[in-house]
Amino acid sequence: MTTRRSARLTARAETKPAGSESTSMPPPSTPVSRSRKRKAISPPAGSGESLPAAPSTPKRRAQKSAAPAPTTPPLVPQHTPSAVRLIAEPAVGTNAPLLSPETSRVAAVKPSLEAVTPSRLRGPTTATILADACAHLVATEPRLKALVDAHHCRIFSPEGLAEKIDPFESLASGIISQQVSGAAAKAIKARFVDLFDQEAAAAEATTATASRKFPTPSQVAAASIERLRGAGLSQRKAEYIQGLAEKFSSGELTAGLLADAPYDEVLEKLIAVRGLGQWSVEMFACFGLKRMDVFSTGDLGVQRGMAAFAGRDVSKLKAKGGGNKWKYMSEQEMLDMAAPFSPYRSVFMWYMWRVEETDISTLE
Numbered sequence: 001m002t003t004r005r006s007a008r009l010t011a012r013a014e015t016k017p018a019g020s021e022s023t024s025m026p027p028p029s030t031p032v033s034r035s036r037k038r039k040a041i042s043p044p045a046g047s048g049e050s051l052p053a054a055p056s057t058p059k060r061r062a063q064k065s066a067a068p069a070p071t072t073p074p075l076v077p078q079h080t081p082s083a084v085r086l087i088a089e090p091a092v093g094t095n096a097p098l099l100s101p102e103t104s105r106v107a108a109v110k111p112s113l114e115a116v117t118p119s120r121l122r123g124p125t126t127a128t129i130l131a132d133a134c135a136h137l138v139a140t141e142p143r144l145k146a147l148v149d150a151h152h153c154r155i156f157s158p159e160g161l162a163e164k165i166d167p168f169e170s171l172a173s174g175i176i177s178q179q180v181s182g183a184a185a186k187a188i189k190a191r192f193v194d195l196f197d198q199e200a201a202a203a204e205a206t207t208a209t210a211s212r213k214f215p216t217p218s219q220v221a222a223a224s225i226e227r228l229r230g231a232g233l234s235q236r237k238a239e240y241i242q243g244l245a246e247k248f249s250s251g252e253l254t255a256g257l258l259a260d261a262p263y264d265e266v267l268e269k270l271i272a273v274r275g276l277g278q279w280s281v282e283m284f285a286c287f288g289l290k291r292m293d294v295f296s297t298g299d300l301g302v303q304r305g306m307a308a309f310a311g312r313d314v315s316k317l318k319a320k321g322g323g324n325k326w327k328y329m330s331e332q333e334m335l336d337m338a339a340p341f342s343p344y345r346s347v348f349m350w351y352m353w354r355v356e357e358t359d360i361s362t363l364e
Contacts, residue, residue: 095129095161096290098255101168101248102216107255126161133292133344137351140340143309144351151354153347155364161290167258168248169214170288171270172241174280176233182362192231195223217248240275247273258289286346287363295338295345297331301358302349304328306337309355 100107124132130153138145154160176192177185196215220228220242228238247253253273258266263285270281282296296302307328308314314328321327329337341348353360 094259094289094291095126095156096163096165096288098259098289099164099166100255101166102218104166104213106164107259126158129161129292130156130158130347133347136344137341137348147351147354151351153350155287155350156290156292156347165288165290166214167253167255167284167288168217168245171244171273171276171280171284172214172220174284175237175240175244175275177362178237178275178280182359185362188232192228192233195227195231196220217245220245221249237275240273243274244276263291263293283363286349291346293343293345295335295349297334299349300328301356301360302352303334305352305355305358306334309352310337314356 097106099105133156134148134153138148172192173185173189176189180188193214196219197213223242225235225238225242228242229235233241244253253269257269261269266285266289267278267281270276270284271278276284279296279298282294282298285291286294286296303326304314304318307317310329312328317328338345338348350360
């Protein structure tokens with residue numbers, strides 16, 4: 001028994017690898033993570049072995065990138081940026097650049113096209129507002145198309161909206177024009193300017209050219225009533241214009257206020273000035289401030305044009321009406337007829353003057 005056991009032990013000893021010291025199993029090797037980008041593995045030091053080169057990844061054939069699709073160039077206004085401005089919403093504010101009556105500098109103006117963000121360009125601009133207004137008028141009443149095609153409403157055109165307005169001059173000119181013919185109003189205004197601008201008057205006398213400059217509010221406020229009457233003004237009109245000048249020179253009225261204030265506030269402020277009635281202020285808001293939604297029921301020319309456009313015989317109504325203020329159409333009828341044309345009633349009113357060819361040259 002002893003001999004057989006010794007033989008088995010001897011055989012086992014011969015099969016064990018040389019240099020092994022333990023019969024325990026080595027710990028399992030840590031599996032190599034299969035990440036996309038494998039780290040290079042170095043062979044054991046002193047082994048003299050080199051790892052086989054990693055198979056090269058076949059290069060993909062470079063694909064030609066498709067040519068970019070041509071982009072449509074952005075629409076560019078047909079007017080120069082300096083001439084195109086983003087303007088007030090039609091029913092809201094003033095659209096004319098207003099001058100300070102004392103300095104003749106632009107005191108209130110809507111931002112230029114260069115100063116606004118692209119998102120704000122979606123609003124009306126001086127280049128588009130008249131076309132928008134006419135499109136609204138014709139869509140509301142197709143019969144207006146013939147009038148729109150025949151007459152260009154310059155005051156709300158890009159060139160009309162680019163004109164700088166001196167609010168003091170505009171309001172004073174309105175007072176001068178009250179109850180006189182257009183020719184008489186122009187002559188009186190020219191003499192009024194000459195009272196304060198002797199250089200222009202002298203140049204005109206010698207046929208030289210000189211630009212006439214309307215006097216500032218402070219100049220008119222300091223002048224005597226007698227001097228103002230020398231231009232051909234009545235006593236009352238001279239007082240009205242001097243009172244208006246005092247409002248501007250004191251700062252009670254400013255270009256900024258007239259530009260930014262709501263329409264009702266503008267009416268209230270100006271009607272409080274002696275010599276400025278409802279009609280005068282409405283005409284100033286339309287032709288001076290270039291507000292788009294002004295409508296005057298007190299204008300006889302507008303009333304007559306609306307009656308004719310509605311198919312009424314204005315000749316018979318004139319003969320029958322006598323001194324009746326509403327001889328052609330009642331005030332409520334005018335308001336009801338004009339309402340659908342808001343917020344462009346100023347433009348609608350202008351075309352109603354055209355129906356009967358009413359002379360509004362002194363207003364424009």
